[in-house]
Amino acid sequence: MNKECSILLVDDHELVLDGLTRVLETAFAYGEIVGFSDAQQVCDEIKRKNYDLYIIDLQLKGMSGFELITSIRAVEPNARIIVATMHEEVWTVNRLVEMEVDGIVLKSSASEHIVQAVNTVLSGDRYLCPRFCHLKNQYVSKYLCRAKKMTPLTVQEKLILKYIVDGYSSREMAETLSLSENTIETHRKNLFVKLDVRNVAQLVSVALQTGSVNDKFSI
Structure with missing residues (x-):
């Protein structure tokens, strides 16, 4: 310098x-x-x-x-x-x-x-x-492995997951997608099961980490 x-x-x-x-x-x-x-x-x-x-x-x-x-x-x-x-x-x-x-x-x-x-x-x-570099490689291996083991999401589940990641409420999603709130809640529950999470924060984190929203792994 x-x-x-x-x-x-x-x-x-x-x-x-x-x-x-x-x-x-x-x-x-x-x-x-x-x-x-x-x-x-x-x-x-x-x-x-x-x-x-x-x-x-x-x-x-x-x-x-x-x-x-x-x-x-x-x-x-x-x-x-x-x-x-x-x-x-x-x-x-x-x-x-x-x-x-x-x-x-x-x-x-x-x-x-x-x-x-x-x-x-x-x-x-x-x-x-x-x-x-070690952490980056570790996370890539871990979450790519997790992504491969996940049950595939349907097109509508991916769409609803994107709205959840963007911060939409069930009511807002229902109005936007012309669906009932009960239908939205059913999709939420299915997403929790398929992504193996317990709450919305974990759902968003796993969605971003595994690329479930856009089919692209971000790391």
Whole structure:
């Protein structure tokens, strides 16, 4: 990293922010490293100045890291972004892949991985830490296997599942599809059985993880 390079860090935990700053200051002799603990401050800052690299946590004050990434790219479409997060849930893994960020480092990783991520991303390549790659591969194997074992959904079940994922109530689905609420509830129960879930939250999660809504696996 040369002295013209600038990095913006954002994490709502001051200890983590200080730790990341020290790691990067130790690894790189030159450059500007600026830290923020509040997402709104970052939104104000990017209107004033563009940075060569952004390192972002997902759990922030005022808005999520995903929302902040969208805000940064609205101002700077080609912004290079690394996500540093403690969250390892499958929906987080899925969404990070969909966001196409430039680097992903899980906080359970050694500090050397954030340094590698910075070097790699500033060189124009993408960096995924070993732990993230392991989780991604693990989830792919697990949920593709689950998808193969599932009882196939009917066309109408897939349609209703999509409406459930989109947040529609049974009444709204009944009105939209010109069906009775009893028919909608019957389809709901069948979906619970076929996808082997106990509640709507699990139903939505499994639908997204296995691609039951659009026949496409998202990871």
